[in-house]
Amino acid sequence: MRYIILILNRVYWFLTLVKNPSPFLGAVILVTLLIGVSIRNLLLVFYSFKSEPMITNIGIDFLILVVVFIFMYWFSMKNKELIEAARVNYSKFQNWFVCFLFLFTIVSFILLANLNRKKIFDQIDSSYSNDPQIESLEGEIRNWFR
DSSP states (O other): OHHHHHHHHHHHHHHHHTTOSOHHHHHHHHHHHHHHHHHHHHHHHHHHTSSSOOOOOHHHHHHHHHHHHHHHHHHHHHTHHHHHOSOOOOOHHHHHHHHHHHHHHHHHHHHHHHHHHHHHHHHHHHHOOOOOOOOOHHHHHHHHTO
16 A cells, blocks of 8 residues: 555656646546556456457446546545655655556556457458358349439
8 A cells, every 4th residue: 555655646746746736636536547557457468368359348447447536535535644745755666666657557558458459350350251242132223223
């Protein structure tokens, strides 16, 4: 939980630096998105070893984000003093770890989503056949009126 407080603190002070009107809520939202994308990455890693692609429902993804947001907001309100503190004891390693976590999450999401997209397109291509299509009745009716 120390790392979550550290991440929230670093994001909070970054948003304060860029003069965000609500840095506390913004920090909670950004960390919620980070956790949501990390959950998606875990699912993509699981499906990368399977032959079928991952097809999801937007409603389920949104529900997961709402649940994570509620948990993060509750956790943040409970530890608001630490998050808004000007100085949180952290080492250079922890500071770089936070930066690396954001970059790793973004890059891995792009790579894993591209792999899943390739599986979806391969599945779609294999379902199409190159058999000649039978002319439809509509085509015959158009020929009658020419």
